[in-house]
Amino acid sequence: MKADSFIERQATALLNETTADALGQSTPSVYESARLVADAPWLDGHTRRLKYLCERQNPDGTWGLGQHGLVPTLSAAEALLTVLARGDDVRLPRPQLVNTTALAVTRLSRLLGDHLRPPVLPDTVAAPLIVPALIDRIHQHLGRCARSRPPFLLPWASSVLFVRPQGCAPAALDRLRTAVYEGRPLPEKLWHSWEILAPASEGPTPYLRPHHGALGCSPAATAAWLNQPAHRASRPAGIRYLRRVQTRYGGPVPGTAPSTPFERAHILGLSARHGVPHTPPAALLAELRGALGETGAAAGPGLPPDAGTTAAVLYALGHHGQQLRPESLLPYFTDDHFCCYPDERTVSTSTNAHALEALARYAARHPADRRRYRCAIRRTIDWLLAQQHPDGSWSDKWHASPYYATACCSRALAAYAGPVARPALARAAVWALSTRLPTGRWGRDGTAGTAEETAYAAWILLGRPPRAGAARHALTTARRILQTEPVTDHVPALWHDKDVYAPVRILRATRLAALHTLFHLPNCQPPPS
Missing domain, CATH: 1.50.10.20 (Glycosyltransferase)
Incomplete structure (x- = not known):
């Protein structure tokens, strides 16, 4: 026939x-690409990833679709705030970055500003840990942005306080970070989200076992792991992995x-x-x-x-x-x-x-x-x-x-x-x-x-x-x-x-x-x- x-x-x-x-072939991830923008400005394709974030923003200031947009929106907003605070040398007009960031922060202040009706936490991987971690990082940025010269957001932004959605697990996040700080091994499934735990690590983490340079099959986790001084010996393999993945997609990267x-x-x-x-x-x-x-x-x-x-x-x-x-x-x-x-x-x-x-x-x-x-x-x-x-x-x-x-x-x-x-x-x-x-x-x-x-x-x-x-x-x-x-x-x-x-x-x-x-x-x- x-x-x-x-x-x-x-x-x-x-x-x-x-x-x-x-x-494997998956579509690029706003969340994952934004984590590289924030944590790996040294990696090839930094400007292309930043441009990707700006181009993928929805007219209302969010990224993603519906309730599944919370995690990518938080990740992209935090990455843009990081770029503006660092003053990265990128081939994008600063006003464009400021406007994209301001629109995102404004939208988040509405999404996460109602204490009586907090949004629904999406049932995505590690969302109970990722969301409070990103909210905390954004709060830190907003608290400093009014003191930047010149300020890149309106003064009201420095007083914004987001509400954590129901289902967030900040206490569990703190316990995991304490375990990382004390050098205690973590379950292997958490390696995929190492980017939210890495800041707690000051010493070597021998229990982490990257595969051909990749930690937990995650570009974001790998980049955060490579940023830790204790892992300098593994840096060449990790960079080769990240370069291979970002080259495939022309800058942006998939989640896995x-x-x-x-x-x-x-x-x-x-x-x-x-x-x-x-x-x-x-x-x-x-x-x-x-x-x-x-x-x-x-x-x-x-x-x-x-x-x-x-x-x-x-x-x-x-x-x-x-x-x-x-x-x-x-x-x-x-x-x-x-x-x-x-x-x-x-x-x-x-x-x-x-x-x-x-x-x-x-x-x-x-x-x-x-x-x-x-x-x-x-x-x-x-x-x-x-x-x-x-x-x-x-x-x-x-x-x-x-x-x-x-x-x-x-x-x-x-x-x-x-x-x-x-x-x-x-x-x-x-x-x-x-x-x-x-x-x-x-x-x-x-x-x-x-x-x-x-x-x-x-x-x-x-x-x-x-x-x-x-x-x-x-x-x-x-x-x-x-x-x-x-x-x-x-x-x-x-x-x-x-x-x-x-x-x-x-x-x-x-x-x-x-x-x-x-x-x-x-x-x-x-x-x-």
């Missing part, structure tokens, strides 16, 4: 591309790099799960197998293993002839669900959906091991069903859109839960159909919708056979939208890290998988070659 040939060429090219790239196990496992899993014809390179399979250790797989080298990536790697390898016992997943299982990693703040529905797929698929093909995994499978199914919202949707801490979580949960439950999940799948399909936008797309409230969310909604509808004419029409329209809208580097950022981001190659694989599914529905025409 012509459609299969087209999809196979695209999918195989995508797999070859991700295999050849040692960094490299992210290759995460990217490759998800791309390969999407192709396998949805029957996309593809030929994975042997090197990709070997590298995924190498990423899987006794405690699972990490999203990137230098990050701690997590249940979501472990499940994704096991599932992808299982579909390609490597039937590995999913023992590395079991340590993440609690009484009734999987945690992403120990002591997590918020549970993840998508991680549990991925874990269910990996466990149940293996157990179905290995009868001798079914008893070993039966309890975890049954309880995870029950837990996922209990997490469904009354309207039929699910939500997840790793993604801003409910369509992602609902698609993940619907797919896993439809494949492995049996009849017990049918009412939940029906409710999810009704919800998806009822929230379709007039344009035929799907998207969060108040948005025009995205091709990414439209792909997820199509899978949700297919969790139950689309007998209704309205569902058939919605799927046909979704196919046309996905066929005419390729994924670019400028797709909306909906995935959660310290900032929101878009994993571009994963979204390309998502589009291909959804198109493959929709082209195999009756009455669908193949795409142009």
Whole structure:
């Protein structure tokens, strides 16, 4: 079939591309780029990063989207205040920097100025620590700006006092900084956010183990770590890493790099799960197998293993002839669900959906091991069903859109839960159909919708056979939208890290998988070659 040939060429090219790239492909992060502006003016691309911040500011003075804009707005505002206070020699007009900064501070004073209605803390990585840390740094800048000569903000700015959003953990931040100051090791998951802890460190931190110069797969964490005198010996490798990352994006940087196990496992899993014809390179399979250790797989080298990536790697390898016992997943299982990693703040529905797929698929093909995994499978199914919202949707801490979580949960439950999940799948399909936008797309409230969310909604509808004419029409329209809208580097950022981001190659694989599914529905025409 012509459609299969087209999809196979695209999918195989995508797999070859991700295999050849040692960094992974995600959109740049305002938060992360701003931390380099503040903490690494010595790094190549400083002016380009500063220009990027100015260009990405929204008309209202914020950065980012909606409630997910708080962290990037604080980071960008603090970076601009730092640049003005330092008097950096950059090829940008100082009035432009002053105006951008003043608009940001004005907006933040409104967002964080109401003691009776503090804003909602976004459920992004380390937000309870990052937000109070940045607020404190901005307060310090504003307290000094009136004394600068010439002053670069109006006098009122020096008296601004921001309210911490509910959910901030300044006491925990203080405890962690005390531990750093005293030389006590910190959990590996905190290395990714070392930029907010580094100021407390005066001596060596031998427990930090950078990977090829990168600390915690984070440019910001790496830059802050390199600024500490005790790490001068590691500076050349760290600078090489930072230069490589910023060169890729022309100055700005992503929140996590490299992210290759995460990217490759998800791309390969999407192709396998949805029957996309593809030929994975042997090197990709070997590298995924190498990423899987006794405690699972990490999203990137230098990050701690997590249940979501472990499940994704096991599932992808299982579909390609490597039937590995999913023992590395079991340590993440609690009484009734999987945690992403120990002591997590918020549970993840998508991680549990991925874990269910990996466990149940293996157990179905290995009868001798079914008893070993039966309890975890049954309880995870029950837990996922209990997490469904009354309207039929699910939500997840790793993604801003409910369509992602609902698609993940619907797919896993439809494949492995049996009849017990049918009412939940029906409710999810009704919800998806009822929230379709007039344009035929799907998207969060108040948005025009995205091709990414439209792909997820199509899978949700297919969790139950689309007998209704309205569902058939919605799927046909979704196919046309996905066929005419390729994924670019400028797709909306909906995935959660310290900032929101878009994993571009994963979204390309998502589009291909959804198109493959929709082209195999009756009455669908193949795409142009």
